[in-house]
Amino acid sequence: MNIKKRLGIRIKEIRKQRHLSQEKLAELVDISQNALSYIENGENFFTAETLEKIITALEIEPNELFEFEHFKTNDELIKEINLILSKNPEKIPEFYKILKAIVN
Secondary structure (H helix, E strand, C coil): CCHHHHHHHHHHHHHHHCCCCHHHHHHHHCCCHHHHHHHHCCCCCCCHHHHHHHHHHHCCCHHHHHCCHHHCCHHHHHHHHHHHHHHCHHHHHHHHHHHHHHHC
16 A cells, blocks of 8 residues: 555545545635545645645544554554564463453
8 A cells, every 4th residue: 555545545534533524624724625635545745735734634643644554454463463472472471361352
């Protein structure tokens, strides 16, 4: 997935967490709703000025926009979990309890 797509998805996620409509965020950023839609779909990129307005409107720190960890595939996540647990075997029982509580 390219950076435009990831940033667009991330903007949309945060916008929804903030309970903002596309129309409202576009208004706050001073762009058209269509322009925001293209950004969120990864079809268009934005200027540094628009990026700054988006960050301000969403009331986030700039680094939050670049948190893509949850875009990993299940295989990537499983490998990472296995690596973490192999380095911390004493945490396996705790991890198991947490996982069991989540799925039940």
